[in-house]
Amino acid sequence: MYSEASGQLTNFDKSGVMFSSNASATLHSSICSSLGVSQANLKAKYLGLPSSWGRSKAETFGSMIEKVLSKMQRAWSSLLKGRELLRNGLRWQIQSGNLAYFWEDKWVPSTKDFKIASHKPPYCTVQKVAEVIDPTHKIWKCEILKEWLLKEDLEAVLAIPIAAVNRDDLLIWHHTPSGVYSVKSGYALAKQICHNSNGSNKPSGSLILGTDFWNSIWDLDVPPKIRHFWWRVFRNLLATKLGLFRHKCASFGECPICRKGDESVEHLLFDCPWTKGVWFGSSLNMRVDPGSITNVTRWTNDLLQGAVLAVILRDSKGNLLDGCAKSCEASSAAQAKAHAIRLAYLMAQALNLSRVEIESDNKSVISLCIFETVPPWEYSAIILDIRGLASPNSISFSWTRRTNNEAAHWVAKACLSKSLPVNWVVCPPATRLHTHF
Numbered sequence: 446m447y448s449e450a451s452g453q454l455t456n457f458d459k460s461g462v463m464f465s466s467n468a469s470a471t472l473h474s475s476i477c478s479s480l481g482v483s484q485a486n487l488k489a490k491y492l493g494l495p496s497s498w499g500r501s502k503a504e505t506f507g508s509m510i511e512k513v514l515s516k517m518q519r520a521w522s523s524l525l526k527g528r529e530l531l532r533n534g535l536r537w538q539i540q541s542g543n544l545a546y547f548w549e550d551k552w553v554p555s556t557k558d559f560k561i562a563s564h565k566p567p568y569c570t571v572q573k574v575a576e577v578i579d580p581t582h583k584i585w586k587c588e589i590l591k592e593w594l595l596k597e598d599l600e601a602v603l604a605i606p607i608a609a610v611n612r613d614d615l616l617i618w619h620h621t622p623s624g625v626y627s628v629k630s631g632y633a634l635a636k637q638i639c640h641n642s643n644g645s646n647k648p649s650g651s652l653i654l655g656t657d658f659w660n661s662i663w664d665l666d667v668p669p670k671i672r673h674f675w676w677r678v679f680r681n682l683l684a685t686k687l688g689l690f691r692h693k694c695a696s697f698g699e700c701p702i703c704r705k706g707d708e709s710v711e712h713l714l715f716d717c718p719w720t721k722g723v724w725f726g727s728s729l730n731m732r733v734d735p736g737s738i739t740n741v742t743r744w745t746n747d748l749l750q751g752a753v754l755a756v757i758l759r760d761s762k763g764n765l766l767d768g769c770a771k772s773c774e775a776s777s778a779a780q781a782k783a784h785a786i787r788l789a790y791l792m793a794q795a796l797n798l799s800r801v802e803i804e805s806d807n808k809s810v811i812s813l814c815i816f817e818t819v820p821p822w823e824y825s826a827i828i829l830d831i832r833g834l835a836s837p838n839s840i841s842f843s844w845t846r847r848t849n850n851e852a853a854h855w856v857a858k859a860c861l862s863k864s865l866p867v868n869w870v871v872c873p874p875a876t877r878l879h880t881h882f
């Protein structure tokens with residue numbers, strides 16, 4: 446009847462008949478032969494379960510319950526470990542600073558544990574991060590911060606972009622660019638924590654390189670092998686003579702070219718007379734004072750921080766209408782470009798312009814302005830601003846080649862070297878780039 450209703454058939458090969466202990470052996474065989482089914486083996490298991498059990502279920506299932514319990518215990522303890530791991534990698538991403546607590550919470554992306562390392566002054570009454578943000582201009586209250594914070598903390602805080610419109614802070618996963626948790630990044634963090642707790646920590650005094658730093662390196666507009674080379678430099682993976690000597694793979698650590706000192710990364714890249722010529726002969730035309738660069742990573746890090754934003758406003762015929770330049774703390778090239786786009790937008794808004802087209806030479810930032818993909822946490826506050834601002838107005842975004850953007854780069858460079866004339870908008874400078882103005 447079941448087969449007829451369900452359309453399923455009975456598999457007689459896998460079926461068995463069970464008898465009570467009162468049934469005789471003759472009865473067993475006659476019933477089995479008339480049904481065409483063999484007698485069930487009472488000791489047999491099917492899918493891990495006994496095919497029959499007696500009165501005592503505790504006895505039958507005891508070992509099984511034990512197995513399940515121990516598995517659950519393991520699952521629970523790994524769940525607890527997972528929760529700990531999650532707590533380790535979660536932090537606040539500041540938008541307007543309304544949720545994160547200044548001294549207690551994890552919210553500073555480039556410090557070691559995402560917290561403020563400086564000690565809280567006894568007179569300080571500040572609780573939330575928002576209290577150190579100027580609510581009108583949406584900038585950090587620099588003077589107060591300078592008073593309280595150590596240099597490292599101060600630089601790290603000033604590089605955090607603030608949302609131009611009030612928006613709740615976001616709780617994010619630090620270890621992916623988007624701030625969304627991924628199993629791979631969780632595993633990598635767990636491995637790292639395990640590695641650190643085994644006592645094989647980083648050498649003391651080494652600079653902690655944040656995601657910002659690495660992003661700036663990966664964002665560089667250079668062939669991949671160059672980026673890879675610098676990655677090896679910062680990871681201390683170059684096979685220098687000194688490194689080989691320390692690992693007992695070379696009999697001496699001296700520079701084989703000049704023999705004027707140990708071949709460290711700094712010697713190799715800056716101090717060796719042979720290298721100096723390379724720097725000077727390059728388009729950078731750079732002179733390096735001997736011994737002036739003692740730590741290549743710190744040198745690069747300092748070089749990457751600090752940027753100037755330049756915005757140039759033109760009419761539909763390409764004539765220069767207005768422009769502005771201002772310095773900003775940015776932890777990556779992309780973050781600075783996003784800053785510049787927001788500045789351009791705010792400028793267009795202040796001038797009450799419509800049908801504005803904003804161009805930038807950074808493809809990924811432009812696509813973040815157009816598409817609703819999750820922005821990198823480093824500058825999510827800026828991208829969310831741009832998206833929020835752009836929708837009701839007729840503003841469009843487009844990518845342009847860097848060569849078409851020379852004027853803006855010139856303004857930024859001139860501003861950085863403090864040689865930008867005050868009246869550069871009215872009287873565009875007569876440089877070789879004049880035609881672009």
Ligand SMILES: [Zn+2]
Nearest residue numbers: 700702703717
């Ligand atoms: Zn040398």
